Amino acid sequence: MTYRFAAASLTALAAVLASGCAPTLAGPQASAPVAVSPAQPAPAALPTLVEKVNIPYEKFELENGLTVLVHEDRKSPVVGVTTYYRVGSKSEPRGRTGFAHLFEHLMFGGSENVENFDIPLEAAGSTSTNGSTWYDRTNYVETVPTGALDLALFMESDRMGYLLGAVSQDKLDKQRGVVQNEKRQGDNDPYGLVEYKVAEGLLPVGHPYRHSTIGSMADLDAASLTDVRKWFTDNYAPNNVVLVLAGDIDAKTARPMVERWFGAIPRGPEVVRKAAEPVTLAADKRETMTDQVPVTRILRSWTGPAITHPDAVPLAAGLTVLGGLASSRLDNALVRGDELAVSVTASAQQHEQLSFLQAQMDVKPGVDPAVAEAKFNAIIDELIARGPTPDELARAATQIVSGQISALEQVGGFGGKGSTLAEGLLYTGDAGHYRAELEAVARVTPAQVQAAMQRWMGRPSYTLTIEPGERTLDGATMGGWGDEATAGAISPDPKTPIPVTRTAPPREAPAVAPVGALTFPAVETARLSNGIEVALARRSAIPKISMAISFDAGSAADGAARAGTQSLMMGLLDEGTLTLTAEQIAVAQERLGASISTGTGTDTNTVQMTALTANLVPSLALVADIVRNPAFKADDVARAKTQQLAAIAQDRANPVGLAQRAIGPILFGADHPYGGVGARGLPEVVEALDPAALKSEHARWLRPDNARITVVGDVTMPELVAALEQSFGDWRAPATARPVKNLDAGVPAARPRVVVIDRPNSPQSVLLLGRVLPVRGTTTGLEALELANEVIGDGFLSRLNMDLREEKGWTYGIRSGLNAGVGPRAFTVFTPVQSDRTADSIKAILANLSAFPASKGIDETELQRVTEGNVRGLPNRFQTNGQVLGAILGNQVLGRPADYQTKLPQIYRGLDAGRINAAAQQYLGSDNLVIVVVGDRKQIDDQIAGLRMPVEYIEAGKL
Template structure:
């Protein structure tokens, strides 16, 4: 992936998530049992439909158009038939490296991101995988002409912009992306799986990120030749989805792409599943919290007749909440803290895997024997008819939910493009779903027996010091015999003349129309908000409570997290398996969780199944049993999760920063909710019952609903589920969010993590802002200039200009209590000190030495305004916006008026906010990295430095 938000900043993203699907409630009566789903899998298949038209230009460009008028946006999705499986020896990582270079500008577009983001594109991104490279942007309808011009210019005329300087910078970015993934717990596993399943030279053996040596050896001539050989229009599928039709699209596509000449056809590669001659085992030692066992097989590609049966079979084995592995090993014998199984399907092969994280204290040999027995028994016996139906219904319900999004990496455009690219049929998804709906238990058993009865590659990772390095992994596997070196004789191909083209203007774009929000109150006083949206036959619902992880300031740290995690483990009338199975039959999903301010439980359900889904939700929310055996199991999982967090550099940095910034304030508790090991271990069922009664009560609740239902239909259902729930007589508890915050201190705290391939830098300061965020929009825009997006100053400096990081990001949180300014920067180890200096310098320069530029002002105001319609495509995103408005005391029309608010904010107001809130004075800096490597670098920073040891990682497990 070229951009960084998903992979790089999960800790910061977790800290910023202030509305989530989350926990539930206190005392009540048992809800009526959920009924069998009235909608059959065959009926659900009929609800998944993406109509399209297809045409091809004379140069071979295939174009697919899908019309969806629900929002004035168009997803532009471009798939190139080139991925890492096409890379020859010595060129691993080239497809992905070129994806990065593809954003560096072209003959008529100096920078690809600036015009699109100024026009309101979101997201603008790309990714590379074994079979393809794709590029996506979702733009306002008025910016479609611009997006097509820019995609065409880099498809046809990019070579003049591929320079040595850009290659060197993006090579550094990619290598830091590789280090960032390697630096995480279990971060080397994928390399080892490829090596174990396939021989040297197999197209699916080496990692898409490639080899450090091959990346170092890449020359300008190499990457220009890569484009010439693979990026012709005849190797491309362009999907346009949303507020567009084929009649309008065809002349636009002809205009911009029609004159691009055909290129060479991408050569086919021979890539088939490999059957090992005998079972093989590899053990890796790593800084991980628990032993992870995996069993791996290569399987058939996605067009194979067995693909649907394998997908469903592996889902039943370890993907469903009620999976065979979960029921036997997590809930049953309690040998594992987590289990998974799945089929990751590609064009020519698939990766079939089962995995088990062994519970601390459990004998490894006993766990391993039980793990293998569950799989063997399932393969021999096959699934039940009910398991097949539940798996298929859950899958189909998720597919219906996916119809909300027109563009992006997994929207309707991507679905159509992948069908065309891999199967020569944009409607391949329909065939796959119909095949799934028709599966019998015998079909699944036969496919599993065929593919899983072959010898497996067992990769096991055990706690200890890491003994292998990602620096030497990811390539073909024969690098030692033939090291990759640049060939100075390789001459770049001649640069073709590029026509002089002018970017088309962006036509006027209407402001956001946010759904109307209706309000009601249940008979017991619970407020209800509803936004009706009929794009898909589903409903999203959240019941949230004024609690959250900050509530643990009045209890034991970790109480809310453990209580919420226990809700789905059993009610007074159902156990965990029954709860999971009923969700699966209904095509519903219930998820409990929390943020610093709120505890919530979320539901997504098919509209036709909403009544029984609500009955199940009410039972989970109102009648949790907190049985001793269930609490013991969930507590073990939480303790293992805490160790996983402490093994992750970014998560460890964030939870450390929370405590340093807030002292004795409730927000000092780690924002991941896990508290500490001592407190978690001491929590009892009585503690959880008390917390449930204390915090999850109707007078602290509110219900938010978005989807295909009217208030007249909804309110009676909610009255049945929650209206008779009586608040307790005791006064509702209150968190001390107005408690004092420590005086800001400029300091560095280093958590020593020896041999880390990267340093993770987290910078923060509590701000003197509390309560509603209305009136702080200028600060939001100032943060967007500083570090709030890909084009921000911090990311532009450390990633794009210096190549020291895969991505740098800043944010201003939006809790009910004091807000926080945070910067997150994973950087290469040898640039840790200079990176800290660069971050502080960039902050200090804004706005004194570097005021807001006209380009920045346009991007963060008009660009943000134009991007708004795309931000609210899904029911979940609208629900989150409504909840945020309610939590912060903002009116329902806040987002509709935000455009005029932004337009009224001039540069001086943004600069004033930056001067007041975004300066580097008093910033606390947490660095997780190798002290030996970074200590000399920090002397030049000029701040006091404290060194601590990072938490020890690795659970006690018998038989290591």
């Protein structure tokens, strides 16, 4: 799937099935039940959970065919506006692959009555203003304050009905460049060409699902203004659209607003649905390719049925059992069992007319791929032949339903309630199809799964092996129709000027109503009997809680010399306790509908859990066992080390990973706790760790007097404290003093230079510029600096993004940032750019930084966007328990008050242009920046030499 700007998006149920809340199963036989203390209540019944999933809506249709769904949700004063067009890449003709996505980009470039869609929407407080394209549809999303709904509808209607008069050759050429860099960015990743090869292996030339949504470079070059006009008039009519309004709105209020803005847009041709059936291969097929990858990857794939087919749910459940749950059969047999793989996965990617069924394995270094593949295939074939167990399906269904409950928190954006309703109606004719799917998941039987897998996965499969080596394929030539080598590419139409012509009388944008005060939940505090501080923000929108147990540690506790120690220790917490194996831990989570994860940040180690309120007590018992009683068994440690070493190898193969590993040591040096290569660490450090060292690390840092528990969700403080006392109340701190990190250690003096890391055959160069600032994360009063950073590089409308992406077309996106560590803060700028513009991009970045504010101070539009626009957008940022939890954790780490978010409107409104300009002048200039460049030296060395800056070189293998 491709987007206008970086974001995450999946079709509704496919997202649930393939995401972290998706299932994965035990070995070929059912796993033994995990004993929960008899005093603990049993997990909630699945039918009870399904009852919690509900998105009521009203539906109406305008005379021009526009279908509108309205879902009322008054928990926050925002409305998600979700617009789905019944056209995607499968509708593209030969020679014009990638055009649906290119057109999506053009839709943000302004219409006859709007010069730029993002500026007024962000000024009005919109968030998630974005779009995406996939095989079956193109969508546009924004979540706006209720008072800006009229403006959002005006915007969406103007590009639906009044776009062509504003489209020019210049806009087309610029967005073509952006999309081509988006393609280069994806192709440049390790395994970045695999999607093309799998589609070519499964589907014949001309099949609508064969060519990629991003398309081929030749076809993108061929797109013309004539194509733009035809695509618009053929597809972008109201009768091909589902519009969903979800949030602080009702149908009675919405209908006249929709009729006002959309009613005059005429009907257009109906989108023609092409035949696009699943394809059965004549025989098993296999191919091998080499790429710049660290480990061998093996994929086995089939096409499957449409999302509405009776076998769709059984197949999704079966593939979840195979490789979706933490306790999946592939995980248990290949990662934990015989240890032939470092990672495995399986999923059913379901679309309107077919699905892609796939299982994947990354072979453990040193293992014969043929041996690993034989076991991989045996596990798949065993499940196809015999089907899953009832226990496996129950666990999978519980995780799926739990995940869908979480999706109810967001009214808009990608994956929220608006897209769930829109995709149901668009793909199946039923906006409530999500409910039918979940009910089918809850009652699916092993026999149904077995029969479906035999029907579809008993057919010949396509196997692709990617081996480490030189990249011999060229992504620029891939992703297209597929017959260009024999039939030739279609030539571009002549780029003759087409006059810009208004198609209708001017329309005025409506005024935006004021917004009310931000409602951020009050944070209650308490202490357990052993002294652990507990913070709770109560929210009852969904019957779930999100919890974090944070410890003052993080990768800063390692420093540069021991980088990777904390990460390995934390990763082993759920790999086995004194009473439970890794498989039993995974199974217990799945039965409870909980999700437990561990992580290592810069300053903190965190164990996070989402759990159903009904299962809170047993879920807390499980997470307490993981935190307090890790076993660090020798076999588990050896397996985890192998996986972490493989992850380090993946980082070293990835241009972004290389840049990120390089920047910490360069900026902070070996003597500062922030001077490491990142949480995953150094191979030699990880290899040397043993169970005794990890137990010592756990005892030193994970202790109750170094812990804090933060919870957001549907529970009262008395209920929470009582449950926590059962699980953590008897945990006692050791007699030794708490460890302390020296964040006051010195850092190297800043000096400008270019640091080059050679990565051959790269179509892009990754740039990462940085400098340590003379402020700390705990320094107060830095809001002017943070807003200045928004102006220069943090956001779609930032100066850097508008210049390098929207004006020059050299990148898919660029961002600047201020790291939020407790210690010294660093200013960074990150972007992948096309290789032939490496030096030009560096010059452009430095020029933008130098100009702010010396020759170009903040203007009125920018000032309004980052002050009042941010104030208006605050309610959008705290729709979910996870968003609120993240804000509270940030406040805790940086020493902010618990009600900091409620103070932001007053703080932002008190900042004027002078203070923001002064912050930019003091902190964000172009002086003393280190510039890390990861790219192909054959293409970039001459460019770098022209910068006339000191140049250093680092070998990728030394990071």
